[in-house]
Amino acid sequence: MENSAVFLIRKQNLYKLYKECNKYETFGRLMAEQVAQRATEIAMSLASEKPEERFLNLIKKQPELFQRVPQKYIANFLGISPESLSRIRNRIHQKQKS
Incomplete structure (x- = not known):
């Protein structure tokens, strides 16, 4: 990469x-x-940990990763599908809006 x-x-x-x-x-x-x-x-x-917890921990520890690594590899690292990662990101984004 x-x-x-x-x-x-x-x-x-x-x-x-x-x-x-x-x-x-x-x-x-x-x-x-x-x-x-x-x-x-x-x-x-x-x-x-639940997938959402793993995602949040990864953002805290290595936020730059999300700018450098394709989503499919991040999903694989988190042990979830790219589609699940997309849903998690959308859910978190919606929570932040409200």
């Missing part, structure tokens, strides 16, 4: 880097913890 720079490092080279410098190992561990924590948050959200 957007141009990106991707850096690759082979597993064996990463482990070598970890051995050579503890700061890299700490950085790698912190990155892995963040990824695991985010995956857990997403899974818990999908299991316990």
